[in-house]
Amino acid sequence: MLSTLAACAFLQxxxxxxxxxxxxxxxxVRLLQTSDxxxxxxxxxxxxxxxxxxxxxxxxxxxxxxxxxxxxDCNLLIDTGDTIQGTPLGTYYALVDNAPKxxxxxxxxxxxxxVMALGNHExxxxxxxxxxxxxxxxxxxxxxxxxxxxxxxxxxxxxxxxDVCGVKVGVLGxxxxxxxxxxxxxxxxxxxxxxxxxxxxxxxxxxxxxxxxIVVVAIHSGPDKQPTGxxxxxxxxxxDYSDPTKWADRGNLPGENEAVQIAQQLEGIDVLLTGxxxxxxxxxxxxxxxxxxxxxxxxxxxxxxxxxxxxxxxxQDGHWAVDGKDSQLLxxxxxxxxxxxxxxxxxxxxxxxxxxxSTRIGSTRAxxxxxxxARYVDSALADLINTVQEQAAEDSGHAVDFSLAALFTDEGRxxxxxxxxxxxxxxxxxxxxxxxxxxxxxxxxxxxxxxxxYFVQWNVSAPPDPAAPxxxxxxxxxxxxxxxxxxxxxAYDITKPVGSRLTRLKFNGQDVTDGQVFRIAINxxxxxxxxxxxxxxxxRVLWTSADGVRDYIARYIQAHPNLDPEAVNTCNFSLTPxxxxxxxxxxxxxxxCSP
Numbered sequence: 134m135l136s137t138l139a140a141c142a143f144l145q146x147x148x149x150x151x152x153x154x155x156x157x158x159x160x161x162v163r164l165l166q167t168s169d170x171x172x173x174x175x176x177x178x179x180x181x182x183x184x185x186x187x188x189x190x191x192x193x194x195x196x197x198x199x200x201x202x203x204x205x206d207c208n209l210l211i212d213t214g215d216t217i218q219g220t221p222l223g224t225y226y227a228l229v230d231n232a233p234k235x236x237x238x239x240x241x242x243x244x245x246x247x248v249m250a251l252g253n254h255e256x257x258x259x260x261x262x263x264x265x266x267x268x269x270x271x272x273x274x275x276x277x278x279x280x281x282x283x284x285x286x287x288x289x290x291x292x293x294x295x296d297v298c299g300v301k302v303g304v305l306g307x308x309x310x311x312x313x314x315x316x317x318x319x320x321x322x323x324x325x326x327x328x329x330x331x332x333x334x335x336x337x338x339x340x341x342x343x344x345x346x347i348v349v350v351a352i353h354s355g356p357d358k359q360p361t362g363x364x365x366x367x368x369x370x371x372x373d374y375s376d377p378t379k380w381a382d383r384g385n386l387p388g389e390n391e392a393v394q395i396a397q398q399l400e401g402i403d404v405l406l407t408g409x410x411x412x413x414x415x416x417x418x419x420x421x422x423x424x425x426x427x428x429x430x431x432x433x434x435x436x437x438x439x440x441x442x443x444x445x446x447x448x449q450d451g452h453w454a455v456d457g458k459d460s461q462l463l464x465x466x467x468x469x470x471x472x473x474x475x476x477x478x479x480x481x482x483x484x485x486x487x488x489x490x491s492t493r494i495g496s497t498r499a500x501x502x503x504x505x506x507a508r509y510v511d512s513a514l515a516d517l518i519n520t521v522q523e524q525a526a527e528d529s530g531h532a533v534d535f536s537l538a539a540l541f542t543d544e545g546r547x548x549x550x551x552x553x554x555x556x557x558x559x560x561x562x563x564x565x566x567x568x569x570x571x572x573x574x575x576x577x578x579x580x581x582x583x584x585x586x587y588f589v590q591w592n593v594s595a596p597p598d599p600a601a602p603x604x605x606x607x608x609x610x611x612x613x614x615x616x617x618x619x620x621x622x623x624a625y626d627i628t629k630p631v632g633s634r635l636t637r638l639k640f641n642g643q644d645v646t647d648g649q650v651f652r653i654a655i656n657x658x659x660x661x662x663x664x665x666x667x668x669x670x671x672x673r674v675l676w677t678s679a680d681g682v683r684d685y686i687a688r689y690i691q692a693h694p695n696l697d698p699e700a701v702n703t704c705n706f707s708l709t710p711x712x713x714x715x716x717x718x719x720x721x722x723x724x725x726c727s728p
Contacts, residue, residue, distance in 0.1 A: 159447050159448075160299075161443050163207060164211060166406045166439070167190070167436065168214065169434035172219045173220060173436045175476065175483050177483070179558070180220075180542070180544060182491075187465055189436045192469045193439050210244060211250075213351050217237050218258065219562075219564075222483065224564070226482065233482070236483075238270045239479055246270070249270070260322070276307070277306055283323065288324055300453045303344075304351050305350050309388070310386075311388075311663075314661035314662065315661055333395045337399055337400075340401075348401055348404075356383075356407070361379055381609055389409075392407045393417075393429070397427075400425075402421065404428050405427060413438055414430055414431040416430060417429040430442060432462055440463075490555035496694050498699075499697065500547060506717045511706040514545070519537065519538050519619035521689045522536040522654035533653055538616065541561065542562055547690075557686050558683055558687070565658050565682050566677060569652055570675065574649040586607065587610050588634075605712055617706065619703070622705050623705070624707045625707075625709065626709040627708065657677065704726035
């Protein structure tokens, strides 16, 4: 070694000062993405108490390890938010026992995540729970558009530059600004949520200036439209986004889903990893202002898919340039084994959650059915939720005229006999809070007409398959966007076109007038215009709850033993044609409110 140093010193060989040669051989950088995990780690549905082979980070972990093995040392694992909330496991380790390390932190650290973008549900439990989770993970949480209200400063790390097999990958994190609409103010003190498009406009050049060869936008926001064709068909997502016959508006809050606009309006972005809209999007190709392709992908929800983006890189003019892009979704199914290490590391938290949701809290005299059998008729289950909301509002000193609620999932129902916490949670799976809102009759009428867009127009000469009740609804309208109301007397005729389906609207036996004032119980999502119900934002908020509707339901069941569906059910709504009788009467028998 000394002789070499001497040679360099005295002979001044030029070769001694040459830098290490750069490996400029072409390579592939692989981006792996999860989103909207909503605390689904084990392949288990806490709300039904059954195994689910098509969900869970433990199963995704197996796909991650396989994808890494195919492309060693050239991978980046990214999550795009809504990670710490969604199942009773998330509730338990936020509100019941927040002392241990969060199970999502345990699982994600084991998988060696590189970065995570914040989702709107990260704020559901307040900044204390979020900051604790932030301190427990081995990767940064990004949110460039989450700013300090006082001075506009950065509240979270805006972006990350990471060297991946010699290629500098920049990841910019953004979250939907709907947080300020949906979230309780006490959960986001001192924060504001800026427009993602304008934030990206400011930050993408900064990411490039920081040396990024590849710019990835990891955003908890999705397309503001969805295909009019079959969304499960990958080809539907490749249609021209400007063609109104191919795409339908989702019904968004301002700025809620701006992923496509970011891709189309800004230069310098290679990939958008999206979330929030709970859709499997294997690939969208969008043109930026220079006519270059920007690739967009979304891996659905609950750990049902792993998103995989492969970027081909070539070395040009002293830096790496993207030469090709491809993406796919890797599905979690029965053939994918759960990763043993992730399962074992979180087994204790899983078992604690199982015990928590199995606690008996009450009883019923008969079952409260759910799914389409409860949506297509004035059902006891919907009336129960509305009764709970009305009671909670009255107990707060804000009695209401009526309430509205949706049946979010097909699995939610109450059994006959003993009722557990899991049963109560199954009928209200989201962490919505309750609002008392003052509206007028005109707002109510518009909301009810929008509500009826849930159904396809009924063709008397070619009705849907009586064995498939799902065919009576519009495929692009979510079940949580069909509300059932209490106390008002209303009716729909779905043989009529959208916009003219409401055939009756009365309150206390009198026709509702446009100027008539009502106080209503409504969840925070709908009150803030969620699902396209922007008319509710014209109302006046009189009260917001500190507790979630789900907890009100559990407490109501606990306080009312032997709940009787006959006593809860009141008949104030009807559909023409009678969908319950068409789809269910022969199999389930008549119900109180069906003719």
